[in-house]
Amino acid sequence: MTAESPLQRRNTREAVRFYLLDHRTWLGKVIDIALLVLNLVFVAIFVAETYPLSSPVVRVLWNAEVAIAVVFLAEYLLRLYGAENRLAEFLDVYTLIDLIAVLPTLLVVLWPGAATVASVGFLRVIRVVRVLRFYRFTRDAEFFFGTISDNALRALKLLLTVLVLLFVSAGLFYSAEHAANPEVATFGDAFYYVVVALSTVGFGDIVPVTVAGRWVTVASILAAIIVLPWQASKIVREWSRKGKVDVTCPNCGLSSHDRDASHCKACGHIIYQEFDSRE
Template identity: 80%
Template sequence: MPGESSPGTRSRRELVRFYLLDHRTPLGKAIDIALLVLNLVFVAVFVAETFPLSAEVRSVLWTSEVAIAVVFLVEYVLRLYGASNRLEEFSDPYAVVDLIAILPTFLVLFLPGAVVANVGFLRVVRVVRVLRFYRFTQDAEFFFGTISDNALRALKLLLTVLVLLFVSAGLFYSAEHAANPEVTTFADAFYYVVVTLSTTGFGDIVPVTTAGRWTTVAAILAGIVIIPWQAGKIVREWSRRDNVDVTCPNCGLSAHDRDASHCKACGQVIYQEFESHE
């Protein structure tokens, strides 16, 4: 990365952190791609497990889940090991999501199956796996190159919508699948959430449990608050694209229109020059 020493001059700890954050070297790109693919598979396994499957397929899915969880655990430990401030890294929201995402798998693996299988919160906790995708949008630099800030904001908005739908569907499935004959798979729950949040409301699936009703309420409120908030940030940035970075000496307002000769807030003359194309 610019301004940093080359990988060959770093300590082992610095080297670990470098490659976990790097998007440019072949190894850094390979790690990025591998983690992205494993995230997709991890989420796909969670969804697939809600469908009626043979014992052999379930065994393969469980083996895959454990293997991927081990990889994520190694990644988590390496991030703590390579962090310049380990306490800060441990309390980082992305690190917390990383840990919570794999916790249910290891609880099922190491605790008696009969006990863990009946703990309802485990099904809910496993839904947060999808939040791991936010780690890939921490900055505008990806393994395939760098995208614009506006494109990154649009990507975060799209990811927010998908995460809201997915998490809501997972929570609704966890609350309803045992009591609601209309909700037998994750696909049923996802369909219900999409129809509900889009305000279509066909009424073919309705919540029958208290938890299912509150999940629906929470999903609607989250959709009302979070999506317009992120969309508003994108619109504000797009509206500023044609502005120039000139600060008013009187009130400090910046980002004036290109043809502005006076500050729109206080009327101070800013003598901004522009060329007419007419």
């Protein structure tokens, strides 16, 4: 058996990197769709496990969770293998999330004794970050079904941020409260509480009884106050730029002027912007 040449290794790495990032070829689309579906199932398993289930169903869900975790671990290793700068890829936020998302499952597989704490404590908290993997699909405007506009991508990120905020808050609240609060028996109860709390309605039928639950509520409300308006402002700012043209004033540097502007609205300098009155 001949050893693989450096050129062959480089070509293999480039092929791996290409197909993990590609959205246009049939193989790239299959990988994209498969990872998206597996991510949905991975998150759904976390939610389903908070409900009372029969032993056979629990066993099937666990086997599915392990299988998906192995696939995601393989994806993680392939991303590191194919990266041009492996250290930068390893430290990338999305890559770190990919690794953290599968750690609880892999820990139980490699260390069976951890199964006794798999549904409580820090392991459940870590499993909440699975939903953050969806952000990887919004890194650029290209998807398996085509390319969307920048405004549509920003709106998608805003919607994803809302869903992630609700999901993570509900997961953390459930982890903090379910053992001590009889009103928080399932993930659905926690999700209901978070929606009511973040909408400032506060029916009062579910209230936190632990210190951790109270701090999760405070942090969730502060995050909603800060993060959502910040992302929404980006969309509004882009919408306000419609009808503008990207012309920079040579005097003060102001860009984005009205289509019919002949003078800079900041300093009055003549910018000689072309404008067709027929438009």
